[in-house]
Amino acid sequence: MKSLTRSAWIGVFALLATLGGAATGATAQISVTDDDPPLAEPSVDAQEAPPDAAEPEVVDPIRSAVGTTLEEWRWTRRPVVVFAESPNDPRFVEQMENITSRLDALVDRDVVVITDTDPASGSSFRRSLRPRDFMVVVMAKDGTIVLRRPMPLSVREISRSIDKLPLRRQEVRERRLDAD
Structure with a gap:
């Protein structure tokens, strides 16, 4: 090497x-x-970089509900929580296939997918949202419930429910202005 x-x-x-x-x-x-040459001192420009110039945090878009809370994502991501009694539940498998097939569309909308397939774990999401059997819950960045369904959703349905939110509309407007 x-x-x-x-x-x-x-x-x-x-x-x-x-x-x-x-x-x-x-x-x-x-x-x-x-x-090795001696280490060079950083330039003045590098020392005075604005805090906004920092790289955005890289977040795994699909996470387990164990060890995470809603507060962790408040105002930074839109949680889509997928509950099932088991990871082998056909509805859970279908939902995760839907999500992974169009994950880029959800990442673009600041979505983090939280999976909870163990009712015995007593996750904070399960305690606060109280699902019965299989359930998909789409939440806004402020933690409010946008959509709650006992059946798998397409990414299109999830995206449309998010795109109707005032904060999402503001984000789209700001992106358009930044692009101009």
Whole structure:
């Protein structure tokens, strides 16, 4: 393996930290040699970068309900919560196939899909939303329930319910203005 310079490794670790590499268990082997040039001081521009210039947090769009709460997503993402009694429930399988086939459309709408297939886990989502058997719940960024159905939904139905929200309409308007 060819060894990288110290500054190259610092860049790699900065990228991993930004992407959450430490949280995913990413590791690297460093080989530092005496030939490496001394580390350069960061430029004045780099030291004074505005906070808005930070990379957006990378979030796995499909998560388990175990160990997460609604508060974690309030004002940052729109939770779509999929409840089932078992991961083998045909309705759950159909819903997840629908979601994964058009995941890009949901990611574009700041959706995080929360799955709860273990009634015994007593997740905070199950306690607050009280599903009976299979259920899909689409929520707004403020935590209000937008749509609640006891059957699988298409991504089109989920997207339409989100696109009607005032905050989503404002986001679309702002994107159009930024594009101009």
